[in-house]
Amino acid sequence: MHLGIVILAAGQGTRMKSSLPKVLHPLAGRPLLGHVLETAAALAPTRTVVVYGHGGERVPASFAQRDGVLWVEQTPQLGTGHAVQQAIPHLGGCDRVLVLYGDVPLVEAGTLQGLLGRPEPVALLSVRLADPTGYGRVVRDGASRVRRIVEQKDATDEERAVEEVNTGIMVLDATRLSGWLGRLSNANAQGEYYLTDVIAMAVGDGLPVEAVAAPDPLEVAGVNDRAQLAQLEREWQRRAAERLMRAGVTLADPARFDLRGTLRHGRDVSIDVNVIVEGTVVLGDDVRIGANTTLRDAVIADGAQVLENCVIEDASIGPRSRIGPFSRLRPGTRLLGDAHVGNFVEIKNSEVGPGSKVNHLSYVGDSTVGCDVNVGAGTITCNYDGANKHRTVIGDRAFIGSNTALVAPIAVGEGATVGAGTTLTRDAPAEALTVARAKQATITGWKRPVKKK
Ligand code: UD1
Ligand code: CA
Numbered sequence: 001m002h003l004g005i006v007i008l009a010a011g012q013g014t015r016m017k018s019s020l021p022k023v024l025h026p027l028a029g030r031p032l033l034g035h036v037l038e039t040a041a042a043l044a045p046t047r048t049v050v051v052y053g054h055g056g057e058r059v060p061a062s063f064a065q066r067d068g069v070l071w072v073e074q075t076p077q078l079g080t081g082h083a084v085q086q087a088i089p090h091l092g093g094c095d096r097v098l099v100l101y102g103d104v105p106l107v108e109a110g111t112l113q114g115l116l117g118r119p120e121p122v123a124l125l126s127v128r129l130a131d132p133t134g135y136g137r138v139v140r141d142g143a144s145r146v147r148r149i150v151e152q153k154d155a156t157d158e159e160r161a162v163e164e165v166n167t168g169i170m171v172l173d174a175t176r177l178s179g180w181l182g183r184l185s186n187a188n189a190q191g192e193y194y195l196t197d198v199i200a201m202a203v204g205d206g207l208p209v210e211a212v213a214a215p216d217p218l219e220v221a222g223v224n225d226r227a228q229l230a231q232l233e234r235e236w237q238r239r240a241a242e243r244l245m246r247a248g249v250t251l252a253d254p255a256r257f258d259l260r261g262t263l264r265h266g267r268d269v270s271i272d273v274n275v276i277v278e279g280t281v282v283l284g285d286d287v288r289i290g291a292n293t294t295l296r297d298a299v300i301a302d303g304a305q306v307l308e309n310c311v312i313e314d315a316s317i318g319p320r321s322r323i324g325p326f327s328r329l330r331p332g333t334r335l336l337g338d339a340h341v342g343n344f345v346e347i348k349n350s351e352v353g354p355g356s357k358v359n360h361l362s363y364v365g366d367s368t369v370g371c372d373v374n375v376g377a378g379t380i381t382c383n384y385d386g387a388n389k390h391r392t393v394i395g396d397r398a399f400i401g402s403n404t405a406l407v408a409p410i411a412v413g414e415g416a417t418v419g420a421g422t423t424l425t426r427d428a429p430a431e432a433l434t435v436a437r438a439k440q441a442t443i444t445g446w447k448r449p450v451k452k453k
Contacts, residue, residue, distance in 0.1 A: 002046040003116070004094030004174060006087040007036055009102030010053030010074040015225040021055025023102040024062055025229060028236045029260025029278055031062060032223060035105035037069065042109040043116070046094055049087040050102065053077050079192030080168070081184045088178050098171045099195065103223045106232055106239075107169065111215060115171050118210050122202045124149075124170035126211040127220050128163050135165035136196050138211050146209040148200035153189035164211070166196060167220040176202070252291075266302065290324060298329075301337070315347075318354065336371075353396065365389075366408065370396035376420065378403040395430060 013022025023033035033050070040048050052059040053074040060071040074086045084099060091097060098112065115123050124146075126138050136149040137159050149166045150159050180198040188194060202209050214220040218235045221228065241254035244263065250270040251257050257271060260278045266285035276294045284302035289295065291308045299316040306312065307324035315329040318337030323329065327341045332349035335341065339352050342359035350364050353371035358364055360377035366389050367381050379400050381392040390408035394400065398412045401420030411427045412418060418428050419435025428434035 001096065002094045003043060004047040004049065004087075004091035004097045005040045005043065005045045005100060006084055006091070006097055007033070007040065007048065007050045007100045007102050008080060008083050008168075009033055009059060010051050010077045010083055011103070012054045012077070013103070013224070016223075016229075017226075021052075021059050022223065023052075023059060024055065025223070026260075027105050027223075027229065027233050028240070028258075032105045033059070033102040034063070036100055036102050036107070037063065037066065039107060039109050039112070040098075040100060041068075043098070043112060045098070047091055049090050051083045051086050052102075053083075079186065079190070080195035081181055081193035081197060084177070084195050085181045085184075085193070088181065091174060094174050096171055097174050097177050099169060101168050101222060104168070104220060105223065106219050106221065106236060108219060111219060112169070115169070115212050118171070118212065120208045120210040121173040121176060122170065122199065122207060123210040123212055124199070125167045125214050125220060126164050127167055127214040127217050129165055129217060130163065132160075132163050132165045136168075136194075137162040138164040138166055140164075140211075146199065146211050147203055149196035151188065151190070151194060151196065167214055168195075168222075169220065170195075172198065172202075176205070176207070261297075272308070284319070293324070364392075367392040367394065369394045370398065370414065372396060373398045373400070375400045376402035376404065380405050382407045398428075401435075 009023045016022050024031045049070045049072055051072050051074050070090050072086045072090060074083050115125055134152050136151045137155055139147050139150055139159060141147050180201040184193045184197055186193050199209055221232060223229045223232060237258055240259045241251055241257050245251055248267055249265055252272045256273040258276045262280050263277050265283040268285060269283045269287050271289045272291040274292045275289050279297035281295045282299045286303045287300050288305045290306055293306055293310045296313040298312045301319040303320040304317050305322045310324040310327045312329040314331035315333035317335045321335050321339040323341045326343040328346045330348035333347045334351045337354045340357040340359055344361045345358050346363045348365040350367040352369040355371050356369050356373040358375040362375055362379045363381060365381050365383040373394050382405055383389050392406050392408045393411040395412055395414035397415045399417045401418050403421050404418050405423045407425045410424055413428060413430025415431040416428045417433045418424060419433060422436045
């Protein structure tokens with residue numbers, strides 16, 4: 001059996017009131033269409049064709065990295081039947097065609113597999129809605145057999161009372177579908193070529209049509225405006241949080257956790273409220289993440305703790321380290337283990353060896369810091385001369401006094417001590433004290449001036 005998947009994504013999305021094509025709006029950090037493409041790929045189809053139109057080349061350009069997807073432009077957009085028709089020439093060799101919508105992001109592969117498991121030549125996914133307004137209604141006969149689908153605008157009052165609606169997702173025999181599409185007419189209330197008209201054609205040909213009930217209305221809900229987008233975002237997040245909790249992650253409040261990428265985790269990970277996870281994040285065993293922290297493409301090893309209000313991006317944190325509160329780890333930060341990084345500390349493109357501490361109010365950039373180094377409060381690596389970046393190298397066991405400026409390129413030797421307040425412009429040798437500061441003087445008997453009468 002060769003499966004062809006057609007994803008309809010040409011529609012305008014007027015109600016988004018956006019210059020971004022609707023299917024490119026992000027849900028959980030990825031475009032709506034990206035979710036559908038991923039679900040489609042899980043079904044291992046022979047062909048996947050996306051019908052795009054509104055928004056033009058921006059849509060395929062957003063998925064340029066993705067292999068095995070054919071992009072077909074539909075201009076003008078004359079209806080869902082017309083859209084599927086554009087894809088037909090690209091479905092050679094496919095026995096069955098599954099139609100998906102690019103703006104229905106939550107549909108699950110398991111549900112689609114259920115639909116594909118039906119023996120009938122036409123099977124559609126339907127759902128019962130308390131308020132079916134706007135949808136195509138599934139019209140059944142006295143024996144409860146599906147006869148046709150009637151669109152809201154073409155329906156009689158009696159048909160409008162039907163609560164079972166067409167989700168738009170259907171699977172059809174490829175050869176027959178191609179014949180039916182050729183016979184579609186646009187003589188209806190909207191002047192469009194309706195894909196849904198093929199249902200009555202199948203029935204007319206004496207073929208059985210099955211309507212399979214979707215497990216849950218949100219799974220088959222489309223995004224038409226930003227309120228619906230937010231509603232589906234919440235639903236996606238609810239499901240992601242459920243999955244994580246079932247897999248052994250503690251979430252202080254599943255409603256205040258946002259996953260916008262992939263999270264891999266060990267055992268007994270605990271995540272406090274308002275944490276945002278983006279990109280690819282890996283958390284080892286017993287990792288704790290404090291409230292209001294953002295993790296973006298980060299690897300955090302076993303037993304490490306990130307306290308409240310940290311922003312960590314493209315960084316790795318070694319085992320048993322303690323970060324925050326209020327730390328910012330920027331791209332290229334590697335903390336090797338047992339590191340302490342405290343409040344108002346920014347680290348960028350630097351490696352910090354095991355057991356080293358940068359506890360307060362510091363900037364460490366383009367640096368290599370050895371093990372068991374203590375970087376005092378207010379230390380700044382002056383890595384930028386206005387044109388180029390330069391490196392700072394600090395040896396093992398060095399002690400950098402508070403309020404030191406390290407003017408790079410510069411090296412501090414192993415076991416060196418740099419006195420507080422030093423502006424270091426030449427290398428500090430190992431195992432010695434280097435200090436550069438104005439000499440302190442005391443003038444005894446000195447009197448403050450007094451105001452003249
Ligand atoms: C369609 C169905 C309706 C169903 C509803 C579910 C038809 C005629 N009606 O109605 O039975 O209840 O979906 O949401 O099929 N699209 C194109 N090209 C076009 C027109 C649409 O690619 O020329 C795409 C849209 O981008 C969208 C999907 O097809 O992803 C559905 O289009 P939309 O206009 O939302 O269809 P409805 O009128 O809501
Ligand atoms: Ca719609």
